[in-house]
Amino acid sequence: MVAIANNPHRAVIEHRVRQVVYQRLGKTLPQTAMAPNPLVVNVSARHCHLTAAAVEALFGKGHTLTVHKWLYQEGQFAAKETLTLIGPRSRVISNLRILGPCRDINQVELSYSDAIALGFDIPLRLSGNIQGTASGMLMGPEGFFELQEGVIRAMRHVHMHPADAAFYEVKAGSEMRLKIGGDCGLALDKMLVRVDPGFKLEVHIDTDEGNACNLQPDTPCELIR
Amino acid sequence: MVAIANNPHRAVIEHRVRQVVYQRLGKTLPQTAMAPNPLVVNVSARHCHLTAAAVEALFGKGHTLTVHKWLYQEGQFAAKETLTLIGPRSRVISNLRILGPCRDINQVELSYSDAIALGFDIPLRLSGNIQGTASGMLMGPEGFFELQEGVIRAMRHVHMHPADAAFYEVKAGSEMRLKIGGDCGLALDKMLVRVDPGFKLEVHIDTDEGNACNLQPDTPCELIR
Numbered sequence: 001m002v003a004i005a006n007n008p009h010r011a012v013i014e015h016r017v018r019q020v021v022y023q024r025l026g027k028t029l030p031q032t033a034m035a036p037n038p039l040v041v042n043v044s045a046r047h048c049h050l051t052a053a054a055v056e057a058l059f060g061k062g063h064t065l066t067v068h069k070w071l072y073q074e075g076q077f078a079a080k081e082t083l084t085l086i087g088p089r090s091r092v093i094s095n096l097r098i099l100g101p102c103r104d105i106n107q108v109e110l111s112y113s114d115a116i117a118l119g120f121d122i123p124l125r126l127s128g129n130i131q132g133t134a135s136g137m138l139m140g141p142e143g144f145f146e147l148q149e150g151v152i153r154a155m156r157h158v159h160m161h162p163a164d165a166a167f168y169e170v171k172a173g174s175e176m177r178l179k180i181g182g183d184c185g186l187a188l189d190k191m192l193v194r195v196d197p198g199f200k201l202e203v204h205i206d207t208d209e210g211n212a213c214n215l216q217p218d219t220p221c222e223l224i225r
Numbered sequence: 226m227v228a229i230a231n232n233p234h235r236a237v238i239e240h241r242v243r244q245v246v247y248q249r250l251g252k253t254l255p256q257t258a259m260a261p262n263p264l265v266v267n268v269s270a271r272h273c274h275l276t277a278a279a280v281e282a283l284f285g286k287g288h289t290l291t292v293h294k295w296l297y298q299e300g301q302f303a304a305k306e307t308l309t310l311i312g313p314r315s316r317v318i319s320n321l322r323i324l325g326p327c328r329d330i331n332q333v334e335l336s337y338s339d340a341i342a343l344g345f346d347i348p349l350r351l352s353g354n355i356q357g358t359a360s361g362m363l364m365g366p367e368g369f370f371e372l373q374e375g376v377i378r379a380m381r382h383v384h385m386h387p388a389d390a391a392f393y394e395v396k397a398g399s400e401m402r403l404k405i406g407g408d409c410g411l412a413l414d415k416m417l418v419r420v421d422p423g424f425k426l427e428v429h430i431d432t433d434e435g436n437a438c439n440l441q442p443d444t445p446c447e448l449i450r
Contacts, residue, residue, distance in 0.1 A: 111338070112439060113432060113436050124439065183349055184380070184414075185414040185415060186411050186412060186437075187411060188409075188437075189410040190410060206437075208433050209411075211336060212431075212437040
């Protein structure tokens with residue numbers, strides 16, 4: 001398992017620079033610069049979470065996931081291992097990325113564009129809440145694994161440290177709004193707040209949402225109540 | 226050429242019913258019901274517009290497009306004919322729908338999700354403004370047609386009759402905002418206004434935008450200045 005150091009997200013650098021510049025100039029910080037943490041907005045492309053048992057069924061007895069790239073949330077990573085997802089009409093998506101570490105449920109997160117292309121009818125669900133959702137078949141180099149349920153579109157959400165929740169005056173389960181600028185800007189409603197002392201401030205949207213507004217690292221984003 | 230009568234869009238029926246009900250009850254019409262025309266929001270899936278010469282190159286000498294389904298805008302139709310689009314990495318999209326009637330330019334409209342899947346780097350453009358945009362290859366049953374340029378993502382826009390423009394107090398080139406409700410609602414900025422006496426009030430968004438908010442026929446939509 002090799003840890004690859006990621007470059008910091010542009011939003012992180014900008015936040016630090018903004019704070020230092022205003023301090024040097026002896027000026028009052030604007031609202032966004034006063035936030036305890038930078039606002040990082042990332043697009044979650046299609047991926048899956050697996051149990052250790054599913055990893056073994058797909059990649060062989062005793063196999064564990066290897067780190068391809070560390071994600072912004074502490075301890076989370078994109079694995080080197082990928083899968084093929086087989087949809088209800090035998091259409092496939094290959095190179096479906098696995099995110100680690102292993103969880104206690106199996107879950108595939110697709111965009112609606114992915115789901116339509118594959119012929120899946122998937123519900124919008126909070127990650128982890130997979131009861132009664134779509135089934136599917138995963139194929140790995142060493143075997144198949146049938147998901148009885150777990151194929152969903154993940155609800156847009158924001159990870160927050162309690163300090164972020166205090167700054168934005170929200171709590172776990174609150175809904176916020178994310179304004180995204182640019183040539184095809186938009187505002188996403190019902191951005192669900194998730195709070196945990198282990199979380200770093202980060203919005204997760206899917207590829208449909210990211211492509212609708214052409215989200216780039218330098219696209220201005222604002223999180224509002 | 227056979228004309229297939231489409232069922233009216235749900236928004237059209239609702240608008241008429243709303244007007245009649247308020248009149249019967251002798252109540253003042255709410256703002257939305259006072260609009261001269263219903264607000265129809267449609268998703269434009271990937272498609273292309275072709276010149277008569279391109280149609281002949283692809284489908285054979287003397288071939289003209291046949292109507293598969295009439296669209297909401299008067300005289301516009303989805304053709305029975307479809308094409309294969311070949312991207313820069315030899316990846317293809319098959320069954321690319323042609324919209325008729327023929328135009329004086331060739332233009333392929335894709336979502337960013339489509340473009341990424343095919344390996345195209347496409348710009349966001351107003352339909353018809355294709356100078357310097359991406360090139361591509363079209364394949365039909367009778368031949369190939371090389372597009373030197375014309376592969377774009379079309380800017381979100383709203384077609385309006387002058388009466389609609391007067392009601393919303395906008396003009397050609399204005400930018401509006403479209404609020405879309407539901408479980409994953411959003412508001413699309415920079416909705417470009419196009420005005421013509423031949424237009425019916427209709428918003429066109431692409432599949433990324435439509436899937437981002439899961440637009441359905443009964444999803445509430447509001448067009449605001």
